[in-house]
Amino acid sequence: MxxxxxxxxxxxxxxxxxxxxxxxxxxxxxxxxxxxxxxxxxxxxxxxxxxxxxxxxxxxxxxxxxxxxxxxxxxxxxxxxxxxxxxxxxxxxxxxxxxxxxxxxxxxxxxxxxxxxxxDNRRLVAEKTTTAYQQQFRNLFMALNSSPDFNEWMGIYKELVHWELSLQRSDSPEMQEVFLTQKNEANSEFFKFISRNYLSWIKEKGGAKPVMSHTLIREKVLPVVEKGVSTFFVLIDNLRFDQWRTIMPIFLESYRLVEEDTFYSILPTATHYARNAIFAGMLPIDIEKKFPQQWKNDDEEGGKNLSEEEFFKAQLKSMGEDQLRTSYTKVLNNQAGLDLVNNVHNLLSNDLNVIVYNFVDMLSHARTEMEVLKELAGDEVSYRSITASWFEHSPLHQALKKIADKNVKIILATDHGSVRVKTPVKVIGDKQTTTNLRYKHGRNLNYDPKEVLAFREPKEGGLPSPTINSSYIFAGEDVFLCYPNNYNHYVNYYRNTFQHGGISLEEMIVPVIQLVSK
CATH class of the missing domain: 3.40.50.2300 (Response regulator)
Incomplete structure (x- = not known):
């Protein structure tokens, strides 16, 4: 040196x-x-x-x-x-x-x-981190191979995120390579775990099961609400747990952390399904039955998330909570964000305020479509960095800072995460087959059953059947599903982009955070 x-x-x-x-x-x-x-x-x-x-x-x-x-x-x-x-x-x-x-x-x-x-601080911390991870590596390996349950999986994923962020600062390419191998192995085991257990969580009335999208408001939001204290349920679309950890220090400048928890997104881990399930408090198959006009399947025209507020009010009513004073704000662009900043004080008289903020989802979709963002968010490190930079300068941060000196509670959550895809897998389908890269549904899907999780009976997975004989398939690990025609073009175009809809730790185990004003 x-x-x-x-x-x-x-x-x-x-x-x-x-x-x-x-x-x-x-x-x-x-x-x-x-x-x-x-x-x-x-x-x-x-x-x-x-x-x-x-x-x-x-x-x-x-x-x-x-x-x-x-x-x-x-x-x-x-x-x-x-x-x-x-x-x-x-x-x-x-x-x-x-x-x-x-x-x-x-x-x-x-x-x-x-x-x-x-x-020497950076070097000493890096050396200590590398040594500590080497010691912890075996414990993580053993945890992965001891048939973890859904709670233990949440612990394993938190631990992996901790080491991912720590090793990012250590500047040791060799240890980062070892870590990536372990994380890939974890996702491989997690795919098997979900394949074995998911349908029983959906079908069985009793039994141990995690908090999931359709039980989130009942289990994690309403128990926190109390009269005289304004609670803000902030749902940032497509926010992974590692991204939450990256923006956490910005939150902690103004708020005190009460609980850092995770829950499981339903399948498909896509906005249309997971977010509607959160606000309706029910699985997609039940939403379609109760709200046949409002539910839109993937292949139908029209917006898929236009009825969240209606679903939310119906859920409150079904739980006898419709006397709560509530508001619902959806932020899809910067102007709506600025309106929120100007209006946030007026929300303090409500018991429960819902804020749905769409930015991160826009970033990941644009990341696929725009060459500039492909450059900016080429890997997990830069994806986290962009998220932190966005949040620090966002109207959402401004709005939450404005009310930080008031007696408020914040429940921060998301609908699903995303995963960087690297491995293409061929799927053949007819014209009715959906175009998503991490899940597909259609009538005549042709695929290798070892590569995907298939629901031949969608209703077993709590999903509507858009047509008779429809089935759903879900990609695991870092797989993305491609059609044989123009195969190489699409493989090269989508490889290394962030996608969601399938089964990975990053997409399914997502944050739900409770904060209070200091």
């Missing part, structure tokens, strides 16, 4: 020669100056890793020097060294984005520890 370059600025630098020698013996390259003006000029001309500045120097103070250095290069870490312990000075220093604060007289080990913390 090349020597880190330290600039030490102190008008009594002669008395610090022994400290300079100590740091040089530790492998640092130390340049010394006696005043702030020279330091600013030096920074303009030279690469420096850390600046140590004495606060009380003649001519220009340490804080003034710090401000000028930050103008030249805002990224350079600066350590302020001072005799003055007043709170005022500390506040000003911290507000000026110092990296550390040392009180004179400083001993050599103090300075060395501060430099180590700043310069």
């Amino acid at each position: 090349s020597q880190a370059k330290i600039l030490w600025v102190d008008d009594e630098i002669e008395s610090l020669q022994s400290q300079k020698i100590f740091l040089e013996n530790k492998g640092y390259q130390v340049h010394t100056l006696t005043n702030g003006f020279d330091a600013i000029d030096y920074i303009k001309e030279n690469v420096v890793d850390v600046v140590l500045i004495d606060e009380s120097m003649p001519g220009i103070t340490g804080l003034e020097t710090l401000a000028k250095i930050k103008e030249v290069n805002g990224q350079i870490p600066v350590v302020l060294i001072t005799k003055n312990e007043t709170e005022n000075l500390m506040n000003e220093a911290i507000g000026s984005q110092i990296s550390d604060y040392l009180i004179k007289p400083v001993n050599p080990n103090q300075v060395w520890l501060s430099l180590k913390k700043i310069i």
Whole structure:
């Protein structure tokens, strides 16, 4: 590793020669100056890793020097060294984005520890993360191979997301490769688990089963609602658990985390099915029976999610909760988001406010269609990064910040996640077959039964039959379903895009988060 370059600025630098020698013996390259003006000029001309500045120097103070250095290069870490312990000075220093604060007289080990913390922090954390994952790898492997139930699967997926985000910072391509192999193996086992258990969750009245789309409001939202406190049920479309973890720090600036949980999206893990099931509180087959005019099958004309508010009100009524004061806001574009910011205070008089925010879904669909977004969201790391950047600057964040000082509760959830597809699988169907890449339904589907989960009787999976003899098939792991005609074109076009509708940890195990104002 090349020597880190330290600039030490102190008008009594002669008395610090022994400290300079100590740091040089530790492998640092130390340049010394006696005043702030020279330091600013030096920074303009030279690469420096850390600046140590004495606060009380003649001519220009340490804080003034710090401000000028930050103008030249805002990224350079600066350590302020001072005799003055007043709170005022500390506040000003911290507000000026110092990296550390040392009180004179400083001993050599103090300075060395501060430099180590700043310069070596990333490397030390990365090494510790890699070692910790290596130790945990075997535990995860054993968990995957011990027939986990639906609760244990939620734990395994949380654990995988934790390591994915930790290893992302470790800059170890070898360990990331090992992790990806383990995550792929987990998705392979999860596909088998869902294939074995899903239909029993749908068909059997009793028995242990997870919270799913159609039980989410009953199990996770209404128990939180109380009179006199405004609860906001915020559903961000297509938000994976790792994306939630990425935007969590932004939420925690304004809100306190009460519960971080997950639930299972129904199949297909697609907006049309999963989100309607959430708001209706019932499976798609029952929605079609109760609301034959409003339910639209994949192959029918018209919007598939136009009746959510009606479904929601009907669910409340069926549960005897229709006396609640509620609102329903759907945000499909930026203007609707700005309207929400302006109107959010007016919602505080309600018991329960539903906000459906469509941005992330638009991003993933556009990611498929637009070359620019293919560049921007080429993998999971960049997909998470775009989500965080979007949320931080979104009208949704502005709106939630505006009410953070009020007595409010937030339930944040989603309808389904998405998975990056890499492996094409051929499916043959007639003209009535749907075009989705992660699930299909139709009358004469021809496929390899080992490659997909098939519901030959849709009603067993809680799904309507658009036509007689319709069946549904679902892709697992990173598979995407392609027709034989123009096969290579579509394979190349869709490979490495984020899709949903099928069976993967990312699509099915999704966040439901409870927050309260601080």
